[in-house]
Amino acid sequence: MTQIKTQKLSASLEDYLEAIFNLAAKNAVARSKDIADQLAVSRASVTGALRALSKKGLIHYKPYDVVSLTEKGRVEAGRIIRRHTVLESFFKDILGLNPQLARESACRAEHALGQRVVGRLMKYIEFATIQTSAGNSRASEFAHFCKTQG
Amino acid sequence: MTQIKTQKLSASLEDYLEAIFNLAAKNAVARSKDIADQLAVSRASVTGALRALSKKGLIHYKPYDVVSLTEKGRVEAGRIIRRHTVLESFFKDILGLNPQLARESACRAEHALGQRVVGRLMKYIEFATIQTSAGNSRASEFAHFCKTQG
DNA sequence: TAATATAGTATGTTTTGCCTAACAATGCAA
DNA sequence: TTGCATTGTTAGGCAAAACATACTATATTA
Structure with missing residues (x-):
C-alpha cells in the first residue's frame, strides 16, 4: 500500500485541475472565466467541472466565489503538473522537438501514462x-x- | 504534399483498425466476434465501428460477411501499428519497463502522438x-x- | 439607487462510445 | 431438413463532455 489513490480523474478533469493550479500560481486565485479561456471551453462547461472536482474534495468551490485547491487537490495537481513537465522536457530536451510541438504532445500524452x-x-x-x-x-x-x- | 491524410480517426476507431489488421495477419480474415473479444467490447459495438470504418473507406464491410482492409485501410493500419511498436519498444527497451506495462502504456499513449x-x-x-x-x-x-x- | 456590464448557472441538445436485450442469419449435426 | 448454437445486427439507453441560449446574481458607476 504505497499510496492512497484519489479515485481516478478523467482526462478532462485533470486538465481543469491543472489549469486551476496554474492560474492560482499566477494570479493568486482562479476564476471560472479564466479557466474557460485557458482551456478554450464555455463557461457552462467549467461550472460542471468545478462541481465534479468539488465533489471529489479537490477544490473549494462556492458559486460566485473564487476557486482554490484543497490540500488533496494540491497534491493531485502536483502529480499532474509533474507528469506534464517531465513529458514536455523529454520531448523537447531529449528528442529535440520544437517547444511548441513538445508542449502539445505533452498535453495529449500526459493522460495516458x-x-x-x-x-x-x-x-x-x-x-x-x-x-x-x-x-x-x-x-x-x-x-x-x-x-x-x- | 507528402501525403493525403485520411480524415483523422478517433482513438477507438484506431483500436478497431489495429485489431482488424492483427487478426487478418493471424487468421487471414477478421470476424466481428474476434474483434469484440480482442478489444473486450460487445459485438454490438463492433458493428457500429465497422460501419464507421467502412464509411471512411478503410475496410470492406458487408453485413454477415468477413471483414478485410482496403488499400487505404492497410496504409492507415500500418501507420498505427508502427506507432504502437515504436512506443512499446521505447518503453521496454529504452526505459526498461516490464513487457506487460510497456505494452499497456503503448496502447494508451499511441493515440496521443x-x-x-x-x-x-x-x-x-x-x-x-x-x-x-x-x-x-x-x-x-x-x-x-x-x-x-x- | 437604478442601469448596465460582467460573471455564473440552468436547461436542453449533440456527439461519441459503450452497453443490454431482443431479433435475424448462418451453419453444423442429428 | 429441421433445430439449435453461434454469430451478427438492430433498437433503445446511458454516461461523459462539450455547446448554445437564456436566465440569475453581483458589482460598478453614473
Missing part, C-alpha cells in the same frame, strides 16, 4: 542529461544509473 | 540502440545522428 512510467522517464531524463560518455551500452548504463540513483 | 513525434522517437531508439560510446554529449550525438541518418 501512469506513475511508474513517468517516474522512469524522469530518471531517464536525468540520466541522459548528466551522462556524457562511457564505454558500455546505453541500456546497461541506464540500468546501473537506476540502481545507484534509485 | 503524431507522426513527427513518433518518427523522432523511432530515430532515437535506433540511436540509443546502436550507439555505445563516444566522447560527446548525448544531445549532440543524437542531433548529429538525425542529420546524418535523416
Whole structure:
C-alpha cells in the first residue's frame, strides 16, 4: 500500500485541475472565466467541472466565489503538473522537438501514462542529461544509473 | 504534399483498425466476434465501428460477411501499428519497463502522438540502440545522428 | 439607487462510445 | 431438413463532455 489513490480523474478533469493550479500560481486565485479561456471551453462547461472536482474534495468551490485547491487537490495537481513537465522536457530536451510541438504532445500524452512510467522517464531524463560518455551500452548504463540513483 | 491524410480517426476507431489488421495477419480474415473479444467490447459495438470504418473507406464491410482492409485501410493500419511498436519498444527497451506495462502504456499513449513525434522517437531508439560510446554529449550525438541518418 | 456590464448557472441538445436485450442469419449435426 | 448454437445486427439507453441560449446574481458607476 504505497499510496492512497484519489479515485481516478478523467482526462478532462485533470486538465481543469491543472489549469486551476496554474492560474492560482499566477494570479493568486482562479476564476471560472479564466479557466474557460485557458482551456478554450464555455463557461457552462467549467461550472460542471468545478462541481465534479468539488465533489471529489479537490477544490473549494462556492458559486460566485473564487476557486482554490484543497490540500488533496494540491497534491493531485502536483502529480499532474509533474507528469506534464517531465513529458514536455523529454520531448523537447531529449528528442529535440520544437517547444511548441513538445508542449502539445505533452498535453495529449500526459493522460495516458501512469506513475511508474513517468517516474522512469524522469530518471531517464536525468540520466541522459548528466551522462556524457562511457564505454558500455546505453541500456546497461541506464540500468546501473537506476540502481545507484534509485 | 507528402501525403493525403485520411480524415483523422478517433482513438477507438484506431483500436478497431489495429485489431482488424492483427487478426487478418493471424487468421487471414477478421470476424466481428474476434474483434469484440480482442478489444473486450460487445459485438454490438463492433458493428457500429465497422460501419464507421467502412464509411471512411478503410475496410470492406458487408453485413454477415468477413471483414478485410482496403488499400487505404492497410496504409492507415500500418501507420498505427508502427506507432504502437515504436512506443512499446521505447518503453521496454529504452526505459526498461516490464513487457506487460510497456505494452499497456503503448496502447494508451499511441493515440496521443503524431507522426513527427513518433518518427523522432523511432530515430532515437535506433540511436540509443546502436550507439555505445563516444566522447560527446548525448544531445549532440543524437542531433548529429538525425542529420546524418535523416 | 437604478442601469448596465460582467460573471455564473440552468436547461436542453449533440456527439461519441459503450452497453443490454431482443431479433435475424448462418451453419453444423442429428 | 429441421433445430439449435453461434454469430451478427438492430433498437433503445446511458454516461461523459462539450455547446448554445437564456436566465440569475453581483458589482460598478453614473
